[in-house]
Amino acid sequence: MSERLARSSRLESGCGQARVRASRYHSFVAWYKEWFGAEYLELYAHRNRGEAETHIDFVESVLGEDRSGAVLDLACGAGRHTEILRQRGFRALGFDLSLTLLTQAPHLPRVAGDMCCLPFSDSIFSRVLNFFTSFGYFESEEENFRVLEEVARILRPGGGFLIDLFNRQQVVANLVGQEHRKLEGYTAEIQRWFDASTQRVNKRIRVHSPNRPVQTFVESVRAYEKEEVLNGLEQAGLGVTALYGSFLGEDFNSDSERLILVGSKPE
Numbered sequence: 282m283s284e285r286l287a288r289s290s291r292l293e294s295g296c297g298q299a300r301v302r303a304s305r306y307h308s309f310v311a312w313y314k315e316w317f318g319a320e321y322l323e324l325y326a327h328r329n330r331g332e333a334e335t336h337i338d339f340v341e342s343v344l345g346e347d348r349s350g351a352v353l354d355l356a357c358g359a360g361r362h363t364e365i366l367r368q369r370g371f372r373a374l375g376f377d378l379s380l381t382l383l384t385q386a387p388h389l390p391r392v393a394g395d396m397c398c399l400p401f402s403d404s405i406f407s408r409v410l411n412f413f414t415s416f417g418y419f420e421s422e423e424e425n426f427r428v429l430e431e432v433a434r435i436l437r438p439g440g441g442f443l444i445d446l447f448n449r450q451q452v453v454a455n456l457v458g459q460e461h462r463k464l465e466g467y468t469a470e471i472q473r474w475f476d477a478s479t480q481r482v483n484k485r486i487r488v489h490s491p492n493r494p495v496q497t498f499v500e501s502v503r504a505y506e507k508e509e510v511l512n513g514l515e516q517a518g519l520g521v522t523a524l525y526g527s528f529l530g531e532d533f534n535s536d537s538e539r540l541i542l543v544g545s546k547p548e
């Protein structure tokens with residue numbers, strides 16, 4: 282089968298559905314197709330433009346300031362990083378699955394789609410950036426690592442990437458099991474747990490709004506060890522040049538909040 286045909290048949294069959302049920306009665310729709318809407322935006326309102334400015338400062342310091350090539354903000358959400366990149370003169374494009382999030386920034390160039398089958402030609406981006414734990418959502422390892430193969434495919438030789446994940450050790454050790462958050466217009470009741478059988482960090486979010494039935498959402502992210510991601514990147518043909526534990530440039534260690542992988546596609 283040609284590579285083009287193989288890719289289109291993957292598109293038709295779709296990517297896997299991470300099966301953590303939101304409730305007994307909930308259908309098996311992949312959690313990431315349901316959760317990234319208005320409630321996500323409100324719950325994560327602190328993941329804002331100010332934070333994104335720090336992220337892009339860091340990108341410029343580790344990947345350089347060259348503005349000549351195209352930059353993909355992979356899983357861009359509402360476009361907070363795309364917007365700053367463009368304001369700083371980068372030719373940035375946002376890409377995301379959530380139409381609700383993509384439509385938050387109608388002034389930005391953006392494309393809708395699934396990150397396991399990127400609708401871009403080979404070798405056209407000079408940078409691919411993936412912020413705020415936007416990896417490890419699919420149920421199978423094959424699908425998650427296919428995303429890295431797609432990143433390698435669309436990067437030009439010598440092009441750089443940055444992938445920003447949570448640090449598994451730190452997150453699992455500090456998991457807050459139950460939390461109640463009062464937000465504008467609703468209350469969120471959050472349960473978190475680590476499932477050792479699937480190696481996933483799961484979150485169940487029950488949203489209580491006045492005059493509406495309770496809505497239940499799930500987040501379920503594969504908690505990768507650093508070595509697993511390094512291995513996946515190597516298998517995809519990408520080289521890692523540095524690991525960081527924060528966007529302040531601190532070295533990665535077991536207590537770091539983030540696992541930030543920076544590297545490039547070999548020339």
Ligand SMILES: C[S@@+](CC[C@H](N)C(=O)[O-])C[C@H]1O[C@@H](n2cnc3c(N)ncnc32)[C@H](O)[C@@H]1O
Nearest residue numbers: 313317356357358377378379395396412413415
């Ligand atoms: C935690 S959010 C991060 C958003 C953004 N990077 C930021 O920092 O604000 C994860 C994003 O991944 C997107 N996403 C989830 N599954 C996806 C998929 N299969 N393909 C493309 N994007 C996906 C969601 O819609 C959401 O915008």
